[in-house]
Amino acid sequence: xxxxxxxxxxxxxxxxxxxxxxxxxxxxxxxxxxxxxxxxxxxxxxxxxxxxxxxxxxxxxxxxxxxxxxxxxxxxxxxxxxxxxxxxxxxxxxxxxxxxxxxxxxxxxxxxxxxxxxxxxxxxxxxxxxxxxxxxxxxxxxxxxxxxxxxxxxxxxxxxxxxxxxxxxxxxxxxxxxxxxxxxxxxxxxxxxxxxxxxxxxxxxxxxxxxxxxxxxxxxxxxxxxxxxxxxxxxxxxxxxxxxxxxxxxxxxxxxxxxxxxxxxxxxxxxxxxxxxxxxxxxxxxxxxxxxxxxxxxxxxxxxxxxxxxxxxxxxxxxxxxxxxxxxxxxxxxxxxxxxxxxxxxxxxxx
Amino acid sequence: xxxxxxxxxxxxxxxxxxxxxxxxxxxxxxxxxxxxxxxxxxxxxxxxxxxxxxxxxxxxxxxxxxxxxxxxxxxxxxxxxxxxxxxxxxxxxxxxxxxxxxxxxxxxxxxxxxxxxxxxxxxxxxxxxxxxxxxxxxxxxxxxxxxxxxxxxxxxxxxxxxxxxxxxxxxxxxxxxxxxxxxxxxxxxxxxxxxxxxxxxxxxxxxxxxxxxxxxxxxxxxxxxxxxxxxxxxxxxxxxxxxxxxxxxxxxxxxxxxxxxxxxxxx
Numbered sequence: 001x002x003x004x005x006x007x008x009x010x011x012x013x014x015x016x017x018x019x020x021x022x023x024x025x026x027x028x029x030x031x032x033x034x035x036x037x038x039x040x041x042x043x044x045x046x047x048x049x050x051x052x053x054x055x056x057x058x059x060x061x062x063x064x065x066x067x068x069x070x071x072x073x074x075x076x077x078x079x080x081x082x083x084x085x086x087x088x089x090x091x092x093x094x095x096x097x098x099x100x101x102x103x104x105x106x107x108x109x110x111x112x113x114x115x116x117x118x119x120x121x122x123x124x125x126x127x128x129x130x131x132x133x134x135x136x137x138x139x140x141x142x143x144x145x146x147x148x149x150x151x152x153x154x155x156x157x158x159x160x161x162x163x164x165x166x167x168x169x170x171x172x173x174x175x176x177x178x179x180x181x182x183x184x185x186x187x188x189x190x191x192x193x194x195x196x197x198x199x200x201x202x203x204x205x206x207x208x209x210x211x212x213x214x215x216x217x218x219x220x221x222x223x224x225x226x227x228x229x230x231x232x233x234x235x236x237x238x239x240x241x242x243x244x245x246x247x248x249x250x251x252x253x254x255x256x257x258x259x260x261x262x263x264x265x266x267x268x269x270x271x272x273x274x275x276x277x278x279x280x281x282x283x284x285x286x287x288x289x290x291x292x293x294x295x296x297x298x299x300x301x302x303x304x305x306x307x308x309x310x311x312x313x314x315x316x317x318x319x320x321x322x323x324x325x326x327x328x329x330x331x332x333x334x335x336x337x338x339x340x341x342x343x344x345x346x347x348x349x350x351x
Numbered sequence: 352x353x354x355x356x357x358x359x360x361x362x363x364x365x366x367x368x369x370x371x372x373x374x375x376x377x378x379x380x381x382x383x384x385x386x387x388x389x390x391x392x393x394x395x396x397x398x399x400x401x402x403x404x405x406x407x408x409x410x411x412x413x414x415x416x417x418x419x420x421x422x423x424x425x426x427x428x429x430x431x432x433x434x435x436x437x438x439x440x441x442x443x444x445x446x447x448x449x450x451x452x453x454x455x456x457x458x459x460x461x462x463x464x465x466x467x468x469x470x471x472x473x474x475x476x477x478x479x480x481x482x483x484x485x486x487x488x489x490x491x492x493x494x495x496x497x498x499x500x501x502x503x504x505x506x507x508x509x510x511x512x513x514x515x516x517x518x519x520x521x522x523x524x525x526x527x528x529x530x531x532x533x534x535x536x537x538x539x540x541x542x543x544x545x546x547x548x549x550x551x552x553x554x555x556x557x558x559x560x561x562x563x564x565x566x567x568x569x570x571x572x573x574x575x576x577x578x579x580x581x582x583x584x585x586x587x588x589x590x591x592x593x594x595x596x597x598x599x600x601x602x603x604x605x606x607x608x609x610x611x612x613x614x615x616x617x618x
Contacts, residue, residue: 228464232464235461236447238408238444242437243441243462243465243517246433
């Protein structure tokens with residue numbers, strides 16, 4: 001099933017334009033609305049103060065709320081959504097399976113394990129960046145383990161990779177449960193872990209933006225560089241090789257780039273589920289499987305989707321908040337089931 | 352009818368010297384000396400499991416030889432960068448239904464990969480060439496269709512278009528006629544013939560021995576991982592060899608330019 005815009009370049013640009021508009025609209029709502037009502041003019045004044053040249057004075061409390069709380073939250077949400085959707089699109093292409101998710105080779109559970117480890121042993125309390133850094137390290141370490149296990153004579157069959165990933169995912173999930181159970185008595189640590197596991201971008205600051213940024217830039221650059229190779233891999237390794245693709249190099253590059261993207265995203269937001277699974281799938285339905293269009297479109301869609309989901313997360317039961325991961329799963333899972341029922345054969349088929 | 356307007360350079364000689372490949376302790380092919388001469392239509396025949404597909408993979412350079420060498424124009428094929436090899440030798444495996452919804456044009460454009468630039472992708476010159484390949488294989492009208500909706504015959508022609516898109520001078524096709532009805536099958540063999548007349552080399556795996564005899568310049572017979580015979584069809588395909596290799600009783604029918612056989616099981 002491939003619908004609406006068709007495969008042409010014009011359709012792609014329309015889709016990107018609409019996505020950008022949606023992202024800006026959601027970001028705007030995120031900046032202008034919140035638990036504390038602030039006059040629109042004051043919000044604009046704060047934005048002008050930071051984004052436009054020249055000296056401007058502003059009310060410090062308004063300044064803090066808009067520029068240090070709302071703005072980075074929106075930016076982190078967009079980055080996390082973009083990274084997860086892009087990594088998901090890459091994994092679905094590499095595994096030729098629309099059911100693949102960014103963490104299918106164990107990277108997001110690995111990232112979670114790293115962060116939980118840092119939180120349990122109090123490292124996160126002494127050093128702000130400990131949890132995110134451990135998360136990125138966990139993601140990369142997981143990929144290293146899985147590829148080592150699955151590689152024989154320089155060749156890494158994707159099926160073996162997939163199975164090794166499933167096994168490592170199970171192992172790491174058990175490890176996480178064990179760590180959480182250990183910290184049960186320390187209420188504060190357990191609470192932080194539980195919050196983190198459910199995913200969210202509450203109270204994220206510019207420091208978190210800075211944490212995702214390098215991984216995002218590196219991951220995106222690698223993804224774009226190997227986008228065309230993924231198109232050919234969709235037709236099977238034999239066809240791709242006969243047309244000149246360096247199969248093993250492509251696999252490694254795509255795996256590492258997705259692991260960097262996933263690790264960076266999970267590091268700052270915890271486990272935000274379903275974005276990396278549903279968004280690329282939806283974009284493929286709309287724009288077709290050519291990765292030169294699919295990858296940027298998935299990134300943009302992930303960005304507005306998570307910014308929008310975060311708006312819901314903080315407004316549904318205001319002044320309290322729902323976890324972002326809960327919102328994305330509540331939207332994502334039924335939508336995915338809808339696709340599954342509607343286009344059963346396409347979703348189920350993998351080769 | 353399909354027509355081609357490509358003006359290919361004369362194909363390089365592609366040869367296997369003492370080629371052999373071992374997988375999991377079993378020799379799939381061994382001691383194969385075979386030269387694909389320029390501008391020849393070579394048909395590879397043999398019973399199931401003889402090693403026909405393996406032979407094409409070795410000739411395409413996608414599988415590495417365990418012993419011996421594959422030479423393209425005298426140069427070691429395995430030493431050639433993959434992209435360069437792909438510009439000269441195209442390989443089409445046995446048809447598998449595509450699962451991803453490329454349009455026919457996108458699908459055929461995959462064949463431009465070895466010519467594309469990583470930064471700028473397909474250029475307008477590439478797009479013109481794609482149109483010609485679509486036209487040559489009579490699928491231009493299908494350009495915006497999804498490949499998942501094509502019939503077997505349409506898909507086979509689209510695969511041929513993708514193969515032509517590479518501009519390769521040597522085309523290796525594994526059972527290209529197996530999904531085709533009689534008319535489409537003959538059309539495809541006719542297209543292969545014309546490509547050869549323009550200077551390309553074409554290697555086809557065929558099960559239809561009469562088609563092999565009629566369309567091919569050379570026939571290579573494989574059995575049990577060994578090359579049994581190679582030469583012009585009239586010399587190679589004789590009742591004695593057919594009995595030995597295919598375990599059939601073959602009766603040569605008179606009154607036709609190319610040899611035509613009638614087959615019966617061994618009694």
